[in-house]
Amino acid sequence: MNWNFDVLPDFIFNGLSLGAIYGTVALALVLIFKATTLINFATGELAMLGAFLVYVLHMEQGIWLWLSMLLAMLLSAGLGVLIERSLTRPFDPEDHLPVVLITLGLFLIINAVAGDIWNYQVRILSNPFGKFPDWVPSVGGDRFVEVLGSRLKYQSIGIWVTLALALFILGLILNKTKAGLAFRAVSSNVESARLVGVHTGRTLGFGWAIASAFGTLGAVLVAPQLGGVNPNMMATILIYALAGAALGGLDSLGGAVLGGILVGLIQAVLVTWGGVVVFGQLYMSILQLAAAFLIILIVLLFRPAGLFGTRRVERV
Amino acid sequence: MSEPLVVVAKDSAEHKRWKYVQWLYLAGFLVLAPLVLEPFEIGKMNRALIMSVAILAVNLVVGFNGMLALGHSAFMGIGAFVTASMVQDENWDYWQVLPVVLIVGFIMGVVIGLPALRVKGLYLALVTIAQAAVFPTLVNIDELGIAARTGGPNGKGVSEEVIAPGYLEWLPGVDGARGGSAYRYWIIILMLGITLLVITNYLRSRPGRAVLAIRDNEAGAAVYGVNLPIVKTMNFAISASLGSLAGLMWCLDKGFVAGQDFTFLLAIDLIIGLVLGGVGTIQGSIVGGLFVVWVNDLTKRISIPLGLYTLNGDGPLAKAIFGLILILFTFFAPGGIVSLARMVQSKLIKVVPLTPAGDPIQPISSFDPGMESKRADSALKLAIVPPVLLAVGWLLMNVDSLIVGVFAFGLRMTILLAPVAMLVGSNELKAHADGNRADSVQGTANMARLLGAAGTLFVIVYALQRFVVNY
Numbered sequence: 147m148n149w150n151f152d153v154l155p156d157f158i159f160n161g162l163s164l165g166a167i168y169g170t171v172a173l174a175l176v177l178i179f180k181a182t183t184l185i186n187f188a189t190g191e192l193a194m195l196g197a198f199l200v201y202v203l204h205m206e207q208g209i210w211l212w213l214s215m216l217l218a219m220l221l222s223a224g225l226g227v228l229i230e231r232s233l234t235r236p237f238d239p240e241d242h243l244p245v246v247l248i249t250l251g252l253f254l255i256i257n258a259v260a261g262d263i264w265n266y267q268v269r270i271l272s273n274p275f276g277k278f279p280d281w282v283p284s285v286g287g288d289r290f291v292e293v294l295g296s297r298l299k300y301q302s303i304g305i306w307v308t309l310a311l312a313l314f315i316l317g318l319i320l321n322k323t324k325a326g327l328a329f330r331a332v333s334s335n336v337e338s339a340r341l342v343g344v345h346t347g348r349t350l351g352f353g354w355a356i357a358s359a360f361g362t363l364g365a366v367l368v369a370p371q372l373g374g375v376n377p378n379m380m381a382t383i384l385i386y387a388l389a390g391a392a393l394g395g396l397d398s399l400g401g402a403v404l405g406g407i408l409v410g411l412i413q414a415v416l417v418t419w420g421g422v423v424v425f426g427q428l429y430m431s432i433l434q435l436a437a438a439f440l441i442i443l444i445v446l447l448f449r450p451a452g453l454f455g456t457r458r459v460e461r462v
Numbered sequence: 463m464s465e466p467l468v469v470v471a472k473d474s475a476e477h478k479r480w481k482y483v484q485w486l487y488l489a490g491f492l493v494l495a496p497l498v499l500e501p502f503e504i505g506k507m508n509r510a511l512i513m514s515v516a517i518l519a520v521n522l523v524v525g526f527n528g529m530l531a532l533g534h535s536a537f538m539g540i541g542a543f544v545t546a547s548m549v550q551d552e553n554w555d556y557w558q559v560l561p562v563v564l565i566v567g568f569i570m571g572v573v574i575g576l577p578a579l580r581v582k583g584l585y586l587a588l589v590t591i592a593q594a595a596v597f598p599t600l601v602n603i604d605e606l607g608i609a610a611r612t613g614g615p616n617g618k619g620v621s622e623e624v625i626a627p628g629y630l631e632w633l634p635g636v637d638g639a640r641g642g643s644a645y646r647y648w649i650i651i652l653m654l655g656i657t658l659l660v661i662t663n664y665l666r667s668r669p670g671r672a673v674l675a676i677r678d679n680e681a682g683a684a685v686y687g688v689n690l691p692i693v694k695t696m697n698f699a700i701s702a703s704l705g706s707l708a709g710l711m712w713c714l715d716k717g718f719v720a721g722q723d724f725t726f727l728l729a730i731d732l733i734i735g736l737v738l739g740g741v742g743t744i745q746g747s748i749v750g751g752l753f754v755v756w757v758n759d760l761t762k763r764i765s766i767p768l769g770l771y772t773l774n775g776d777g778p779l780a781k782a783i784f785g786l787i788l789i790l791f792t793f794f795a796p797g798g799i800v801s802l803a804r805m806v807q808s809k810l811i812k813v814v815p816l817t818p819a820g821d822p823i824q825p826i827s828s829f830d831p832g833m834e835s836k837r838a839d840s841a842l843k844l845a846i847v848p849p850v851l852l853a854v855g856w857l858l859m860n861v862d863s864l865i866v867g868v869f870a871f872g873l874r875m876t877i878l879l880a881p882v883a884m885l886v887g888s889n890e891l892k893a894h895a896d897g898n899r900a901d902s903v904q905g906t907a908n909m910a911r912l913l914g915a916a917g918t919l920f921v922i923v924y925a926l927q928r929f930v931v932n933y
Binding site: 181184185186187233236242244246247248250251252253254255257258259261262360380382385388389391436438439442443444446447450 | 524527530532549574577578580581583584585587588589591593596599600726730733737741779780781784785786787788789791792798854874
């Protein structure tokens with residue numbers, strides 16, 4: 147065994163920035179689950195579509211990257227509202243099967259349409275944290291600061307700051323606005339919310355809108371790590387995000403973010419670094435996806451509600 | 463056609479005759495398929511029937527137990543790889559692998575089902591979707607000799623081809639050029655038949671009824687003493703075992719398995735087949751398997767002339783069409799093709815149930831429309847529409863080979879409806895002879911009988927001609 151602690155911080159930083167992205171997508175899943183107790187399997191594909199919107203707006207139309215990100219988030223929020231209104235609202239939310247089938251159908255359609263328009267090649271999307279002033283130290287194009295003898299990339303810091311900002315804004319929306327109050331009411335109890343005059347349909351649409359916007363944010367942030375955008379980019383990320391959401395608790399917003407970060411850490415530190423320690427080589431990288439699967443199984447075995455979720459009490 | 467064309471009492475002689483006709487159709491379909499179809503079409507049929515078994519496995523969980531399982535592609539993969547490895551590396555026979563595959567699938571089902579099914583909600587969907595996504599990567603692991611067993615990214619072929627032994631060459635289609643695929647067709651039919659027998663009986667057994675009770679009312683089932691986690695997990699494990707059986711059949715039919723055959727997309731195909739056929743019905747699984755392969759084929763045929771295809775001939779559009787079908791069926795036909803077929807059947811024939819004494823619950827004569835009867839008109843429509851479709855399809859087929867579908871559809875309609883039109887026409891004539899119909903009915907009924915007979919004759923001649931051409 148070769149306990150190579152020198153490189154451990156590298157893996158931790160990597161895991162934290164990956165985890166932040168998983169957390170963002172997990173948040174998109176949980177926002178919809180909290181309101182409707184429904185897992186939206188099209189989350190990843192909606193996020194991918196958002197990333198392609200950024201690609202079109204920024205790379206093809208030349209709009210400033212951050213502005214096109216904002217526009218894409220707004221557009222995908224609109225798409226989320228549209229889907230909620232037209233495809234999921236006609237169904238009884240207590241009956242999971244039809245709505246899950248609808249999201250699976252959306253998964254296929256969005257993936258195929260994106261594949262038809264943009265092919266399945268990877269297309270380069272500018273890194274939101276790729277350009278820095280010259281006084282920032284760099285080696286080989288990577289901007290970083292040294293922490294604990296390891297390189298902490300500015301890109302990672304940028305992802306954390308962006309996510310923290312987005313979470314702060316989400317917190318403001320949920321806690322300080324009327325729509326946020328309505329959302330919290332609906333996710334706590336649909337019937338009661340309806341009785342006190344909350345327009346539940348519109349509120350669910352609001353939930354879908356925020357979720358789609360967050361998914362888009364996650365997809366744009368992850369794109370540089372995947373080398374660019376392509377229609378299949380979110381396939382594995384969705385699985386990690388599902389694991390993160392299950393770990394944090396499917397009905398806890400903060401739990402989703404923390405769960406996502408934990409999954410990123412487990413993936414980077416336990417599986418990759420641990421694999422190097424045990425086997426001396428990067429054997430285990432293929433097991434990373436299996437790690438997500440194992441996390442879900444273990445969470446369900448020992449703590450089905452997740453770390454921060456509320457235990458469900460069934461009334462018969 | 464608001465009133466049914468034929469009304470029979472349950473278990474009466476006429477009802478039995480209709481039942482015999484149904485069985486005759488089924489038997490004719492089964493026997494003619496390997497005789498008339500081209501070899502590659504038999505291969506497609508085999509694939510469809512294998513999908514039917516897998517869809518039945520999914521149905522057991524989704525349709526009959528009300529839980530969401532999206533990962534049966536992985537169970538199929540496990541079954542297929544175990545089979546390929548045992549047959550190729552250890553020189554086992556397929557029938558020797560069968561119990562191993564069933565047991566391995568069962569154990570995998572328990573391992574995956576138990577954690578997810580202890581808790582209520584969508585957790586099984588969560589676990590199984592991850593399982594489906596993970597499986598293709600697990601196949602490639604170099605450790606523990608897994609890649610050596612599975613062939614890694616290259617896949618694993620089975621060099622020994624399945625061919626009929628001498629004493630089975632009498633089976634229809636088995637001798638001659640299409641021998642291999644036709645023989646595999648009969649093996650698959652046999653396995654499918656046994657599976658259907660076992661599953662229908664399982665669903666009527668005590669655990670099977672507990673499974674249905676959980677779907678209908680979970681709390682109520684618990685109150686009546688059903689052990690929810692155990693029954694759910696056992697049902698899921700049986701379903702997983704059945705999925706592995708489908709994997710074995712896949713390996714037997716194709717002789718080659720690879721990790722990329724068992725991706726999440728296959729799992730979605732299974733779900734689409736389930737919804738297309740009809741959730742929660744046994745027949746729906748069979749119909750779903752046939753349709754999912756047929757639709758897949760159709761979308762390919764549409765995609766290629768439009769220039770929308772990738773290297774495997776599977777256009778990106780094909781998946782979009784699948785997704786669209788899934789959404790449209792969920793919206794407009796949640797019961798699937800089976801419920802649509804039942805609707806059509808209820809227009810054609812009504813079976814009047816019996817009282818305990820054995821009499822029809824309502825006298826058959828009360829269903830007779832008497833002098834006002836429009837049945838002859840409806841029968842004439844049934845006799846005319848399919849041949850028109852047939853003719854239009856034939857003309858279009860000569861214009862553009864793309865539109866073979868209309869012809870094929872017309873042919874199928876003729877096969878199904880021409881005999882019905884003939885029978886209804888002669889029924890009406892009989893009623894007229896009894897003085898129960900207006901005279902004006904006579905001409906239409908005669909026409910319907912004549913055209914129906916012509917359609918039936920055409921179908922028989924067409925089948926004979928195909929048969930002669932092939933031999």
